[in-house]
Amino acid sequence: MTTASAPDLTTPNSVDDLTDEFLGALAALGGSAGNGRLRETLEWDESTYEAVKADLLSRRLIAPGRGRGGSVALADGSAVEAFGNGQAASRAPRTRAPNGSRAASAPSSFEQAFRAIDDCLRKEAGCGTELDYTEQTSWLLFLKYLDGLEDDRAAVAALEGRAYSPILEEPYRWSRWAAPKNASGQLDHHASLTGDDLRDFVNVRLFPYLERFKQSASGPNTIEYKIGEIFGELRNKISSGYNLREIIDGLDGLRLRSQAEKHELSMLYEEKIKRMGNAGRNGGEYYTPRPLIRAIVQVVNPQIGESVYDPAVGSAGFLCEAFEFMRKGGSTGAELSTADLDTLQNRTFTGKEKKSLAYVIAIMNMILHGIEAPKVLHTNTLTENLSDVQERDRFDVILANPPFGGSERKEVQQNFEIRTGETAFLFLQHFIRLLRAGGRAGVVIKNTFLSNTDNASVALRQKLLSDCNLHTVLDCPAGTFQGAGVKTVVLFFEKGAPTRKVWFYQLDPGRNMGKTKPLNDRDLAEFVELQQSFADSPKSWSVDVDSIDLESWDLSVKNPHGGEPVARRSPQEIMNEIAALDAKSTEVLGRIRALV
DSSP: OOOOOOOOOSSHHHHHHHHHHHHHHHHHTTSEEEHHHHHHHHTOOHHHHHHHHHHHHHTTSEEEOOOTTOEEEEOTTTOOTTSTTOOOOSSOOOOBOTTSOBOOOOTTOHHHHHHHHHHHHHTOTTOOSHHHHHHHHHHHHHHHHHHHHHHHHHHHHHHTTOOOOOSSOGGGSIIIIIOOBOTTSSBOTTTOOOHHHHHHIIIIIIHHHHHTHHHHOSOTTSHHHHHHHHHHHOOOOOOOHHHHHHHHHHHHTOOOSSHHHHHHHHHHHHHHHHHHHTTSTTHHHHOOOHHHHHHHHHHHOOOTTOOEEETTOTTOHHHHHHHHHHHTTTTTTOOOOHHHHHHHHHSSEEEEESSHHHHHHHHHHHHHTTOSSOOEEESOGGGSOGGGOOGGGOEEEEEEOOOOSOBOOHHHHTTSSSOOSBHHHHHHHHHHHHEEEEEEEEEEEEGGGGTOOSHHHHHHHHHHHHHEEEEEEEEOOTTSSTTTOSOEEEEEEEETSOOSEEEEEEOOOSSOOOSSSOOOHHHHHHHHHHHTTTOOBTTEEEEEGGGSOTTTOOOOOOOTTOOSOOOOOOHHHHHHHHHHHHHHHHHHHHHHHHHO
């Protein structure tokens, strides 16, 4: 078995990226955390974590903590100098209490604020799940972000000597209704609303005002249209104006201006999305494991100037990770020009999402990752008629994890050549149609797609192999998607030429996947490395399409390097064993009763 190499701590880009991620996660956890918890948050393997930790300890950017199980803390006063742009993180230096115990985090601590907000939301009858907590936090965060955006735009306009027309009227700005300040920059308690007055303002005046932006916006890609979409779909679930005031005060202490601040908050927000995704059986609907996304992005390798599309955007994990990958120069690490950065911001990413909550989370997540005006459309992708697609509607890269297990109405199925109620199969047809010639895709789908014998599955496999080069199939282990309850594969294909050979890789992390042992980047390192040359290994092999049964087009994952075949017992043998065990249990219970 090939083992992935340790992280390269001699390459400046690698050092900066790993440092940013480590320090950002530590800051998001309040500036101090146990090694186990921090490693789980980062989703790193142990050797990567220990190597980066040792490097940061040697540079005195972190210090050993005092926890019994081993912990680390931000070095006092350093405030994370090593974030990419050299700006300090938005927290006061940590202090020690006289007896040596750690003092409470500064009030601006991101994690402390988020925990306090969740505590307030738990008191609300209308907020009973992680989904509710994330939803309510998101619309408030969005309005705070919007206020900062207005300030930035006004400052730029002033420097250029032109007038600025605000997006929101003055009474509806965050700095007016939510957090009015006095001359010393503190909350003006005389001007701020609270209790029933605050709740009624939000429900009766603010939300209806913001909802009307959808009708007055010049187009669906404008920030005005997104404001109308968000506040036309969501509602305020915080019934207590006093709880709402407490939440607003907590959020107002968070700064969202510098890249370091956004980086820290984005990591904490991702953690909220992860918890939300793991809260129910539909976990994969909101959260795709980030190590898996990063591996998919590395293989597909989107370039500056290419358009990147996710038609089932969910929480926008694919678009955010693609943005980070491209912003850092892609596979080469080349520095981007000003024109490149403008292209990346404004002419690269498109997402579509059907569900209101996911739509709001996607926009907020992209904003926090640095995409200032996310092009995310609130629509049911599958209602689009594929026969109307023109060349201008196509994309160079598609990255997606479409919902599986759902179903669509008969009239929606009429839009597709291969009609089926399975949403994932409809999405796959959409991917093929929307890719440009030479376009590339990396998409997650149930592993049963490779072998199902129903007419739609067979026809769709034939279409995929005939219209595209399905060059790679990544077979993911059970437990990759926590709470989803299904096994998945990732299909990598290029449109424009039929498939001649398919390279399979069977991912085996060597452990049972679960909440405490999630997928990490090191698990996928060998796959990414071997995929470049489609090399054979104990976990990878190639299959010629000529050897595939042209009746079933079966693409089942069958590792020719596997061990001895498992001897499968007949149902009758299994039932006989169950009956024998039941009889033995009855006998043992009888003996126990005789002793009582």
